[in-house]
Amino acid sequence: MYLTITKRLKEALAAHIRAKYGAALGDVVPNIVLERPPKIEMGEAASPVAFELAKRLKKAPRMIAQEIASGLGAVGGIARVEVAGAGYLNAFFDRGEFWAKTAEEDSHRVTENTEERKEKIIVEHTSINPNKAAHIGHVRNAVLGDTFARILKFSGKRVQIQNYIDNTGVQVADVVIGFLQMEKRTPIGVMQLAREPKFDYYCWDLYAKATHFFAEDKARAAKLRGETLKAIEEGRGEDAEIGQVVGDAIVGCHLRTMARLGIHYELLARESEILHLHFWDAAFEMLKKSGAIQFVTAGKMAGCWVMPSSDTKKEKTKTNTENTESAEDTEKESEHEQDKIIVRSNGTVTYVGKDIAYQLWKFGLLGKDFKYAKWKNAPEGDEVWYTTADAGDASAPHFGEAAEAVYNVIDTRQSYLQDVVAAGLAALGHKEQAEKSIHLSYAFVVLTPRCAAELGYELSEEESRKPYVEVSGRKGFGVKADDLLDKLEAAAHSEVEKRRPEAMEALGSTGWTADERKVIPHKIAVAALRFFLLKFTRNSVIAFDFEDAVSFTGETGPYCQYAVVRIRGIRRKGAGGENVALAPETVAAILNGADGNDLWELILHAGALDYAVDAAIGAQEPAFVAKYTFQLAQAFNNFYHEHNILREEDAQKRAFFLALCGLVEAQLVRALDLLGIEAPEKM
């Protein structure tokens, strides 16, 4: 609701300024900025536009503000506009109306997007190499992607979630070599092992051992890797057989791990099919024909197909809007830059090349499509599809349908490569799609030295000099996702035991059911972890520490859940109180009354979810929603301590408080849902 009104105000201001001061000020009009005044007594939205106008009109800002305020006319939802300070325009909302509309909007909202006609947005996230267990870094990726997808859906977009599976890369090859060469296993033996529940953990260790094994003899490593990789890519022999078993089994593990966090996927797009269905060949032809890549005949890169650096450069500077450097400068600089190799002199394609082909497919520009089949090993209740080169299932959704925009959730270290991929699309003439290939980047997760020590990791001299330690799947060092979740669930369980001993002891009617004893700690654990990963903005490096992640107090997921639990308790006990007819005049009287400001701020905040979501999408920053949720919970807790709802003697006031609880609960639950957090009935 807050978004609706501020939008209206912006439009009204823009129209008024245009009409009154003329087109000469055209550049001011599109940038009307609204902000929240520092105090609620100063209104709900303010515009400093008069300062901007003062420059051009050579008039005092306060005078201009006065003119605008008196000439603006009525704006829906706004009671009045006043001039404040040196020339601020402060808008005061109609509190009663805001309350009524928010409650109404609340009951009408459709969260599910059922309209098939809407253009689709792809969010690709997780994309863990299927050769080891998922670790905390992977969880950040998945949680960010999942949350962003939820936010997009909430704003009415049709979103399709894809998880890219590189099941034919060197990482899988390394584990295959581990099984075949180091452990001397047969495909059948590996197949049996792969049925074990913690197969991903087994591979985690094996992968680390393989890395060690390769380090001992670099020449042997290169030879083995080359052979194995080729066999896997071509799908022949024991290598390929084991590769597939490992890949499929590990993907199954990852899906189960992520399902614990409420993360699900619609499509597993696999590299094996990109190879077998010759996606690259199609892309290669397009790139050659358009001149986007060129064959190098002499020098260091003789025999390679490269993308000239000027192309990638252009793409990058273009996003930096205004700064138009002279063409001369750009050329000079590009001389020093290296062209990006797309096809090696031995004829094999690089990762970037494959990614261009894949990105073209996402936008429906490749002229090819996969076949699809249902993933058999999906977590309970999930329907997941995967790409196949076989006949496929005719009833599969149309995954090949062109996307309007694509969000790729990948850590910031791959920014350069993502730019090259986008530049590839642009060079093929798909400028629009290049711009809508959005790299949702985030900084990686590292461990504090204390955390590393807790894990029994011995720091090298170089590492101990640094403020934190990098997670490395290759070294087998990091916090595994399932271990962390187990730890969090155990911590949540003992926290419940400590705080509500009666709940876990099955004493009389206060005891929790067996189901609740399991599910509630789980929900708390998920809330703690997801919120912990979401409260940081994307480009902030998270230094992981058990102490912070396991915390359930302060700015955490459980704090937000707790607010909901409190409301639910009150509403259960106060049931019926809402039935007292609540006159709109009474609400207005309360909100505009002496101590109405605090109540009003709570309502205003509850009604600003749309605003938070809009900002989150605009900045591609899920952390905004986490912040919003925490602040709403905090605002409710303030209200809770100031007013005793059930003991309120004034029936009208009591009915209003209960209705307010209902509104806050609805908004909190909704906001938590966007974060992938469920609020329990009790905790």
Next chain:
RNA sequence: GCGCCCGUAGCUCAGUUGGAUAGAGCAUCUGCCUUCUAAGCAGAGGGUCGCGUGUUCGAAUCACGCCGGGCGCGCCA
């Protein structure tokens, strides 16, 4: 060397696309459960927003230059 990111309270971080008196959480200290669940609330201390110059009516935010830290730049993925 080139490119990207970061530097805000003791610690971890916000700061809504330049606005009014720079905010949270944690930690420390002091209060508050006979009252709707204390996973809570109130209060206190704690700041040259890395440094400098500039643009502006107005800068934590923008520009330039330093200082300090991280990452990327491979015929790896």
